[in-house]
Amino acid sequence: MVWRGWDNAEIYHRFVSEHRIYRRLNQRMVELADLVGARHVLDLACGTGATALACLRVLDMDADLTGVDASEEMVEVARANILDPRARFHVAPASGVHDVLDDRFDRALCNAAFWQFPAAGPVFESLARVLEPGARFVFNVPAERVEGERHAIHPFQIALARSLEARTGRRFDAGSLTRFTLDDDVRFTYTGVQRELMELMTIPAMIGPLADGLSNQDWDQAVLEARDRTDPDEEVQVPWMFFLFTFRGQAP
Numbered sequence: 001m002v003w004r005g006w007d008n009a010e011i012y013h014r015f016v017s018e019h020r021i022y023r024r025l026n027q028r029m030v031e032l033a034d035l036v037g038a039r040h041v042l043d044l045a046c047g048t049g050a051t052a053l054a055c056l057r058v059l060d061m062d063a064d065l066t067g068v069d070a071s072e073e074m075v076e077v078a079r080a081n082i083l084d085p086r087a088r089f090h091v092a093p094a095s096g097v098h099d100v101l102d103d104r105f106d107r108a109l110c111n112a113a114f115w116q117f118p119a120a121g122p123v124f125e126s127l128a129r130v131l132e133p134g135a136r137f138v139f140n141v142p143a144e145r146v147e148g149e150r151h152a153i154h155p156f157q158i159a160l161a162r163s164l165e166a167r168t169g170r171r172f173d174a175g176s177l178t179r180f181t182l183d184d185d186v187r188f189t190y191t192g193v194q195r196e197l198m199e200l201m202t203i204p205a206m207i208g209p210l211a212d213g214l215s216n217q218d219w220d221q222a223v224l225e226a227r228d229r230t231d232p233d234e235e236v237q238v239p240w241m242f243f244l245f246t247f248r249g250q251a252p
């Protein structure tokens, strides 16, 4: 699990606090989940609590929110930062939420995580055991994960790929992999600056798949080179897609 370790939890938490991108995605997710009147909300892959915070802002005082994440460290940071009595957090993989939760939920949200799950099927099966019939579930993925969607390859990503290629001799393909083909979707384009993508690349979980086989020093050099070739204030458009589901019934 690439999100284990205090480095990930603390650096991710700082990134989310300092940069707008995940806050904006979470805000949009909360709008689409329609939390008006919601009683029991599940935050799947809750991380350090950014989605939970966005939900708690609009939830009724007698509603509750349950965050679940596979990384103990991410959950610990969420527990330390969110003292709202309506919130509680558990450690479990997304495919095993039914093992740790007895409650039934009328909303579920999953921000910036779904494509990282090893398989979607077991996650839907687990969710079906904890969602009430009629419950709404919303998740999102970067548009580049969706077949037929346009790719956003930004100057910093290209510069980093070139620096890594020069060091490793490996080809870094910025092309997309098909992950989801679903009907009910909403497009949302985040507008920010290159600096955010640069900072994202200081989170170990983001670095892991790219830096495989590189020394720390080589990785740092590659990032510095890529930063030098990119304007941190240049505007970026980052397209995401949100998927909305209604659970019709529970698993047998």
Ligand SMILES: C[S@@+](CC[C@H](N)C(=O)[O-])C[C@H]1O[C@@H](n2cnc3c(N)ncnc32)[C@H](O)[C@@H]1O
Residues within 6 Å of the ligand: 003, 004, 016, 022, 026, 044, 045, 046, 047, 048, 049, 050, 051, 068, 069, 070, 071, 074, 092, 093, 094, 095, 110, 111, 112, 113, 116, 117, 118
């Ligand atoms: C980019 S963070 C998003 C966290 C949070 N939703 C937010 O908006 O800030 C991705 C999260 O997915 C979690 N994750 C990845 N794979 C998982 C899995 N199989 N089961 C549960 N959580 C998982 C990671 O531990 C990490 O906390």
